[in-house]
Amino acid sequence: xxxxxxxxxxxxxxxxxxxxxxxxxxxxxxxxxxxxxxxxxxxxxxxxxxxxxxxxxxxxxxxxxxxxxxxxxxxxxxxxxxxxxxxxxxxxxxxxxxxxxxxxxxxxxx
Amino acid sequence: xxxxxxxxxxxxxxxxxxxxxxxxxxxxxxxxxxxxxxxxxxxxxxxxxxxxxxxxxxxxxxxxxxxxxxxxxxxxxxxxxxxxxxxxxxxxxxxxxxxxxxxxxxxxxxxx
Numbered sequence: 001x002x003x004x005x006x007x008x009x010x011x012x013x014x015x016x017x018x019x020x021x022x023x024x025x026x027x028x029x030x031x032x033x034x035x036x037x038x039x040x041x042x043x044x045x046x047x048x049x050x051x052x053x054x055x056x057x058x059x060x061x062x063x064x065x066x067x068x069x070x071x072x073x074x075x076x077x078x079x080x081x082x083x084x085x086x087x088x089x090x091x092x093x094x095x096x097x098x099x100x101x102x103x104x105x106x107x108x109x110x
Numbered sequence: 111x112x113x114x115x116x117x118x119x120x121x122x123x124x125x126x127x128x129x130x131x132x133x134x135x136x137x138x139x140x141x142x143x144x145x146x147x148x149x150x151x152x153x154x155x156x157x158x159x160x161x162x163x164x165x166x167x168x169x170x171x172x173x174x175x176x177x178x179x180x181x182x183x184x185x186x187x188x189x190x191x192x193x194x195x196x197x198x199x200x201x202x203x204x205x206x207x208x209x210x211x212x213x214x215x216x217x218x219x220x221x222x
Contacts, residue, residue: 030208031208033210033211040216041115041213041215041216042200042202042213042215042216043153043200043202043211043213045211045212048209048210064205076171084137088152088153090211092208096158096166096207097143097155097158097168097207098153098155098211099155100145100152100153101152102150102151102152103151103152107114107211
């Protein structure tokens, strides 16, 4: 079963706008990770946030984590057409594996 | 460094045929994984190997077997393919099982 659930399932924005995606999960975690998948390609790791961290930045990406609400958000600022992809959250919990959500399809219109 | 490589890239099988998907990584990672991805869905873990010499079932192991041949290689075998196994298969590796994972390009498998 999927641990992380992304919201929304699909998001369409104009180039230059910010994109926010949310992830909710059910059990305690060691860390939460975000991945990007371009069409027909493998997943690429974007950022990892540990359970004792609340916010993390990497370039135009900002990730927040609220362990009390069991939720995370990924913000992409000043989006570009090249950001068009599917974005997945994945949780690392007590099992020795990641559990992926079903993803958010982001479309950035030029 | 090639990262994670998978062979083949595409494969068409008939129901009942068998095949092995190959995966290799050159990053000296301890952990390796096999996932399947169906249209519009996230990844579902089939099997994983937390370290060389160990393998464990994931969420959807039925119909599959794996072999961690050495630290570099982790193969996935379909003994008797079924149409329900039509999917895109991804191999991944990570330094440890809580770390970021590095993915291969995937194998698109169709079972007729």
